[in-house]
Amino acid sequence: MRILLVEDDRALGLGVQHALEREGWRVDLLADGEQAMSEGLLGHHDLAILDLGLPRRNGLDVLRHWRSHGAHMPVMLLTARDELNDRVQGLDAGADDYLVKPFDVPELLARLRALKRRAAGRLAETLSLGELELDLTHRELRHRGERVSLSPRELALTELLMDKAGRVVPKDSIVARLSSWESDFSENSVEVYVHRLRKRFAELGVVIKTVRGFGYVMEAAEGSGPAP
Numbered sequence: 001m002r003i004l005l006v007e008d009d010r011a012l013g014l015g016v017q018h019a020l021e022r023e024g025w026r027v028d029l030l031a032d033g034e035q036a037m038s039e040g041l042l043g044h045h046d047l048a049i050l051d052l053g054l055p056r057r058n059g060l061d062v063l064r065h066w067r068s069h070g071a072h073m074p075v076m077l078l079t080a081r082d083e084l085n086d087r088v089q090g091l092d093a094g095a096d097d098y099l100v101k102p103f104d105v106p107e108l109l110a111r112l113r114a115l116k117r118r119a120a121g122r123l124a125e126t127l128s129l130g131e132l133e134l135d136l137t138h139r140e141l142r143h144r145g146e147r148v149s150l151s152p153r154e155l156a157l158t159e160l161l162m163d164k165a166g167r168v169v170p171k172d173s174i175v176a177r178l179s180s181w182e183s184d185f186s187e188n189s190v191e192v193y194v195h196r197l198r199k200r201f202a203e204l205g206v207v208i209k210t211v212r213g214f215g216y217v218m219e220a221a222e223g224s225g226p227a228p
């Protein structure tokens with residue numbers, strides 16, 4: 001767990017840094033808004049703690065910059081008592097929580113653990129179709145809870161089709177998405193893989209239909225549904 005801590009009050013910054021490090025978290029401490037803007041976009045951090053009053057660029061500017069440039073890590077704002085308006089704007093700008101100074105370190109730690117749990121929940125995504133479930137976090141396909149073993153390329157194709165279940169996925173978009181696996185991946189290779197998956201899925205209540213000259217659509221077979 002790596003945390004970006006942006007706080008220009010040196011004593012407070014170091015105190016929080018040490019407390020977090022005692023919890024086993026790795027902390028990068030910055031005291032400058034402008035530096036924080038670029039640092040937060042590197043994708044190195046699981047979570048950020050952001051003071052609102054910062055030199056050069058204030059915390060709100062930093063947060064808006066992160067969110068508008070695709071940085072989605074959970075953000076905890078640190079605010080002074082008289083910054084109510086900024087706090088509201090901060091939450092509107094995409095902050096996940098805030099603490100008013102002075103705060104107790106145990107409360108900060110508890111709130112950060114809650115943020116981390118919520119972020120982990122967002123990542124635990126699954127795709128479902130009939131009795132099949134694709135766990136995107138663990139890259140695993142299951143049928144009624146039993147693991148279905150597939151090659152990485154079969155799994156990638158399954159994900160493409162399941163993600164758009166019931167809708168047609170064009171053959172050329174499948175070629176484009178799977179080509180990184182094999183330089184000579186062609187429309188013929190797609191046919192071979194679809195043929196294989198059809199055989200694997202025949203007993204699992206899912207069908208892959210061909211839309212001639214266009215692509216494929218994956219759907220639950222007639223009469224199949226989630227296990228009772």
Ligand code: CA
Pocket residue numbers: 007008009051052053054
């Ligand atoms: Ca400050």
